Amino acid sequence: MGTSSFTVLNLLSMEFSQADDLKLRCVGGRKGLSKTIETPDLNRPGLALAGFYEDFAWNRIQIIGNGEFAYLTMLTKENRLNELQKLFEFEIPCFIFTYNHVPDQTFIKMAEQVHCPILITELSSPDFVSRVSRVLATVFAPKTTIHGVLMEVYGIGILITGDSGVGKSETALELIERGHRLVADDVVEIRSVSGNYLMGSGANKVIGHHMEIRGLGIINITHLFGVRAIRDKKQVQLICNLEEWNAEKVYDRLGVDEESIEILGIKIPKLDIPVKPGRNIPIIIETAAMNERLKKMGYNSAQEFNKNILRWLESESARAVYFNDQE
Amino acid sequence: MIEQTITITNRAGIHARPAAMIVQTANKYKSRIFLEKDSAKINAKSIMGIITLGAGFNSSIKIIAEGDDESEAVQAIAQLFENKFEEE
Numbered sequence: 001m002g003t004s005s006f007t008v009l010n011l012l013s014m015e016f017s018q019a020d021d022l023k024l025r026c027v028g029g030r031k032g033l034s035k036t037i038e039t040p041d042l043n044r045p046g047l048a049l050a051g052f053y054e055d056f057a058w059n060r061i062q063i064i065g066n067g068e069f070a071y072l073t074m075l076t077k078e079n080r081l082n083e084l085q086k087l088f089e090f091e092i093p094c095f096i097f098t099y100n101h102v103p104d105q106t107f108i109k110m111a112e113q114v115h116c117p118i119l120i121t122e123l124s125s126p127d128f129v130s131r132v133s134r135v136l137a138t139v140f141a142p143k144t145t146i147h148g149v150l151m152e153v154y155g156i157g158i159l160i161t162g163d164s165g166v167g168k169s170e171t172a173l174e175l176i177e178r179g180h181r182l183v184a185d186d187v188v189e190i191r192s193v194s195g196n197y198l199m200g201s202g203a204n205k206v207i208g209h210h211m212e213i214r215g216l217g218i219i220n221i222t223h224l225f226g227v228r229a230i231r232d233k234k235q236v237q238l239i240c241n242l243e244e245w246n247a248e249k250v251y252d253r254l255g256v257d258e259e260s261i262e263i264l265g266i267k268i269p270k271l272d273i274p275v276k277p278g279r280n281i282p283i284i285i286e287t288a289a290m291n292e293r294l295k296k297m298g299y300n301s302a303q304e305f306n307k308n309i310l311r312w313l314e315s316e317s318a319r320a321v322y323f324n325d326q327e
Numbered sequence: 328m329i330e331q332t333i334t335i336t337n338r339a340g341i342h343a344r345p346a347a348m349i350v351q352t353a354n355k356y357k358s359r360i361f362l363e364k365d366s367a368k369i370n371a372k373s374i375m376g377i378i379t380l381g382a383g384f385n386s387s388i389k390i391i392a393e394g395d396d397e398s399e400a401v402q403a404i405a406q407l408f409e410n411k412f413e414e415e
Contacts, residue, residue, distance in 0.1 A: 145368070147373055187379045204379045207379055210375065211375075
């Protein structure tokens with residue numbers, strides 16, 4: 001956990017929801033399971049099997065589909081396995097056979113010798129390729145961890161940040177009580193998904209949906225509030241930064257100009273929310289979430305308000321001309 | 328900014344109790360304090376963060392502090408590790 005390298009074993013032992021299950025099992029070369037997968041790209045080694053090794057993308061996961069498998073079977077039948085020897089001279093991270101094709105024993109033996117893992121999936125090639133690409137894209141996405149609480153409030157992913165002791169967890173607890181969902185407390189892992197948006201989740205499955213509340217200790221949100229109170233991951237759409245009320249600081253009073261913060265190269269709108277006794281932060285955050293939804297639907301309260309004022313002032317001054325004339 | 332790398336010498340590693348001790352100590356100081364293991368860097372004032380590091384026996388951790396009382400903070404936290412969190 002927390003290490004930067006992603007091994008074949010990591011891929012094999014990943015936990016998936018039904019729709020993403022890769023249905024992988026290992027049939028040989030187990031000693032090579034610690035090999036690192038260095039790129040999210042895949043390769044179909046058709047040309048390499050046929051003996052053409054120029055520009056061979058050996059450092060990728062090699063997918064053996066129907067065509068490649070048929071060619072392999074032919075090679076074994078005609079006892080031309082020595083042609084394969086060159087393939088195993090490369091440090092290939094692993095072979096994955098689709099359609100539940102089981103390679104010939106001699107092939108497995110060759111792989112065992114160089115510690116190259118052989119995995120099998122029951123999925124079809126196109127299905128497997130699309131699933132594994134999705135999985136690898138997430139694994140290899142640029143990521144960072146942020147100290148804060150990620151909540152889903154009215155469908156908007158809100159990251160609550162702020163110094164230690166400012167009341168992030170307490171705010172989150174109140175939001176949960178009000179029917180919103182906790183994604184992660186304290187350590188939020190954030191990934192950039194294809195450079196388009198940020199996906200936040202808990203950094204560690206073991207910690208899951210636990211929270212630390214000063215005075216209470218560690219509590220289990222899933223057990224206390226049930227499944228309605230939790231979520232595994234959520235897009236980060238808004239950042240609410242809580243800070244101690246600072247009399248000298250100028251806080252945004254209009255909301256016409258939007259402040260934003262850049263995480264992994266993606267801009268996220270940010271609100272600075274001052275905390276002081278008597279200010280109900282959870283309600284402010286709920287309102288911020290609704291306001292953000294309104295903006296997404298094309299209505300910016302602050303801007304519309306200002307537009308109306310401008311229109312009103314204009315009409316007032318237009319009228320003033322007539323009144324001035326009469327006098 | 329001050330950094331110090333230490334090795335975890337208590338058998339059980341950093342579980343909930345040692346994590347709480349680190350947080351309590353870190354909160355006595357005004358400096359921003361971080362713990363770094365492999366590529367993960369977390370705030371030393373957060374219990375969950377410290378547990379997430381998954382720091383087991385013999386793993387090494389870098390203590391980083393930044394602020395007015397940085398040297399005292401690093402020293403106090405390093406002391407906890409040296410004392411094996413009063414466990415052994």
